[in-house]
Structure formats: structure tokens, C-alpha cells
Amino acid sequence: MARSKIALVGAGQIGGTLAHLVGLKELGDVVLFDIVDGVPQGKALDIAESSPVDGFDSVLKGVSSYEGIAGADVVIVTAGVPRKPGMSRDDLIGVNLKVMEQVGAGIAQYAPDAFVICITNPLDAMVWALQQSSGLKPEKVVGMAGVLDSSRFRYFLADEFKVSVEDVTAFVLGGHGDTMVPLTRYSTVAGIPLPDLVKLGWTTQERLDQIVQRTRDGGAEIVGLLKTGSAFYAPAASAIAMAESYLKDKKRVLPCAAYLTGQYGVDGIYVGVPVVIGAAGVERIIEIELAGDEKAGFDKSVGAVKGLIDVCKGIAPNLG
Numbered sequence: 001m002a003r004s005k006i007a008l009v010g011a012g013q014i015g016g017t018l019a020h021l022v023g024l025k026e027l028g029d030v031v032l033f034d035i036v037d038g039v040p041q042g043k044a045l046d047i048a049e050s051s052p053v054d055g056f057d058s059v060l061k062g063v064s065s066y067e068g069i070a071g072a073d074v075v076i077v078t079a080g081v082p083r084k085p086g087m088s089r090d091d092l093i094g095v096n097l098k099v100m101e102q103v104g105a106g107i108a109q110y111a112p113d114a115f116v117i118c119i120t121n122p123l124d125a126m127v128w129a130l131q132q133s134s135g136l137k138p139e140k141v142v143g144m145a146g147v148l149d150s151s152r153f154r155y156f157l158a159d160e161f162k163v164s165v166e167d168v169t170a171f172v173l174g175g176h177g178d179t180m181v182p183l184t185r186y187s188t189v190a191g192i193p194l195p196d197l198v199k200l201g202w203t204t205q206e207r208l209d210q211i212v213q214r215t216r217d218g219g220a221e222i223v224g225l226l227k228t229g230s231a232f233y234a235p236a237a238s239a240i241a242m243a244e245s246y247l248k249d250k251k252r253v254l255p256c257a258a259y260l261t262g263q264y265g266v267d268g269i270y271v272g273v274p275v276v277i278g279a280a281g282v283e284r285i286i287e288i289e290l291a292g293d294e295k296a297g298f299d300k301s302v303g304a305v306k307g308l309i310d311v312c313k314g315i316a317p318n319l320g
């Protein structure tokens with residue numbers, strides 16, 4: 001069987017890390033695309049030169065034209081600009097919207113059958129713009145945010161409880177970061193819900209609230225430390241988990257920004273919800289009943305995403 005082809009649009013911090021992970025996990029061959037000539041070529045060659053040491057067989061190529069992504073099975077999009085200290089994700093909208101329109105056209109022309117994962121911020125609006133401009137079916141275009149938000153939440157919880165990260169599960173809904181809605185009653189340590197762990201004295205409600213807030217601010221914490229860009233290792237690992245579920249038809253249940261058509265009372269926009277990712281893309285959207293404060297948090301998040309999409313429609317009236 002031929003190897004899968006994974007196209008990475010944007011060869012910056014996340015793009016380079018994605019390429020390395022695809023190689024290390026032997027998920028397929030890699031094409032790195034960027035508008036800055038030399039960067040995708042240099043990163044592809046550098047990673048390829050590590051393959052004999054690490055023992056993986058992937059063909060890695062850097063390209064400067066969209067033709068190079070032709071026939072890709074998966075396209076992961078990180079093209080655009082990241083945040084600098086003091087910037088919100090929403091400050092990126094004008095620049096990154098134009099980039100999504102170019103990338104969407106490139107995908108429509110050269111990789112219309114791909115499963116597309118968007119990472120570019122502000123995520124929930126950019127994945128919508130990418131779907132609109134590419135014209136691909138909504139179940140084949142998805143946004144990465146929830147896997148990262150829940151991974152950060154799981155890491156902080158495991159650290160608090162002094163247990164393995166593997167035994168902590170987290171359930172998050174809503175938009176990326178600031179408007180994330182963690183569902184603590186569905187987040188567990190080895191199946192024991194967090195509210196029960198508070199009752200058992202493992203932690204306090206106050207500590208739990210602090211951890212939730214740290215998770216919401218997780219991206220800004222890294223931006224503040226790095227000063228020159230935003231997080232890239234954990235975002236790349238999160239997108240790879242989604243790509244792997246698609247390529248291997250694993251049918252993992254992952255929180256992703258998915259196109260809703262009435263679920264949770266929302267229609268025609270992308271919001272973070274739990275989905276099943278398999279060979280058909282987003283195969284199922286899982287809809288659970290939300291309690292009062294959870295519903296309020298989710299509705300606030302949906303309102304924020306709608307506001308951003310309205311801004312996009314104002315800048316690019318041809319979308320939507």
C-alpha cells in the first residue's frame with residue numbers, strides 16, 4: 001500500500017514540529033509548503049537527515065507552490081501569523097483571514113479529497129473561513145483546539161493529583177482558550193469525576209477553579225514566556241492525534257472545532273464539541289445535555305465565535 005501524503009501548509013514553528021512528528025510516527029510522506037522560499041525546503045531536509053538516526057522512512061519535501069500538495073490525504077494548516085505578548089488571538093483576524101482565503105483556494109484546486117485540520121488563530125473563525133473558501137464538505141474540515149485545551153487541563157490535573165497523565169481524562173466544550181467550557185463532572189481520574197475527588201479531599205473547589213483558569217490562559221502563559229511566538233510542541237502533538245485517527249480510522253473521540261448543523265442549538269458555525277474522527281472525517285458529533293452554568297458558558301462561547309465570523313463576513317463578503 002502506498003504511503004499516505006501529509007501536506008503541511010505553513011512551515012513555521014508548528015509546521016516544522018508537525019513534519020518531525022509525522023516522520024517519527026511513520027504516518028506518511030510529508031510536503032511542507034510556505035511562502036518564504038527556503039524555509040520549507042530547509043526544514044524538510046534537516047528532518048530527513050535525522051531519519052537514519054531515528055530509523056523512519058518518510059519522504060520529506062519542501063515546496064513553494066501549491067502544486068506540491070497535490071493529492072494529499074491530510075492537510076494541516078498553520079499558515080499565518082501567531083500572537084506576540086499583549087495580543088489576543090482575535091487581533092490576528094485581518095491578516096490570517098486573507099491567508100485562509102489563499103490556502104482554501106489552493107486546497108480546492110490541488111487536494112479537494114483531503115481531510116483538513118486548521119490550527120491558525122483565531123481558530124473557530126479561521127476554520128470556518130477555510131471551509132467556506134475551500135468549498136470542501138464540512139465533515140472534512142475541522143479545527144484543532146479542544147485536544148490542546150484538554151491536554152493542558154489533563155497535565156495540570158495530573159500535576160495537582162500526582163498521578164499519571166494517562167489516567168486523567170478531560171472534557172471541554174466551546175471556543176478555544178478564553179471561552180473554553182470545561183465540564184468537570186465529565187473529567188475524571190481513572191473514571192472518578194472531579195467533583196467526587198473534591199469530596200474525597202484530593203483537592204478543593206478553589207484549586208480546581210484556579211486550574212481551569214490556568215488552562216483557559218494556557219496559550220497566553222506560553223506566549224508570555226517565549227516572547228517571540230506562541231506554543232508549538234503541544235499544538236503540533238494535538239493535531240497529529242487528529243490526523244492519526246483519520247488515517248488509521250481509529251474513531252477516536254476528540255474535542256474539535258466542528259461544523260454544527262443544529263446540534264447544541266447552533267447552526268452554520270464551528271464550535272468545539274466532542275466528535276468521532278474516522279476514515280470519513282468527522283463521523284459523529286456527540287451532543288450531551290448541558291446543566292445551567294455549562295449551558296451559559298457554552299452560549300457565551302458561541303456568541304464570541306459568531307462575533308468573529310461577523311467580522312470575517314465584513315472583511316470578505318464573498319464568504320458565508
Ligand code: A3D
Nearest residue numbers: 010011012013014035078079080081082119120121123235
Ligand atoms: P509561525 O512560526 O509564524 O509560522 C507560520 C508560518 O506561516 C510562517 O512560516 C509563515 O511564513 C507562513 N505563512 C504566512 N502566510 C502564509 C501564506 N499566505 N501561505 C503559506 N504560508 C504562510 O507560527 P506558528 O507555527 O507558531 O503558529 C501558526 C498559527 O497557529 C498561528 O496563527 C498561531 O496563532 C496558531 N496557533 C493556534 C493554536 C491553537 O490551539 C488553535 C495554538 C498555537 C498556535
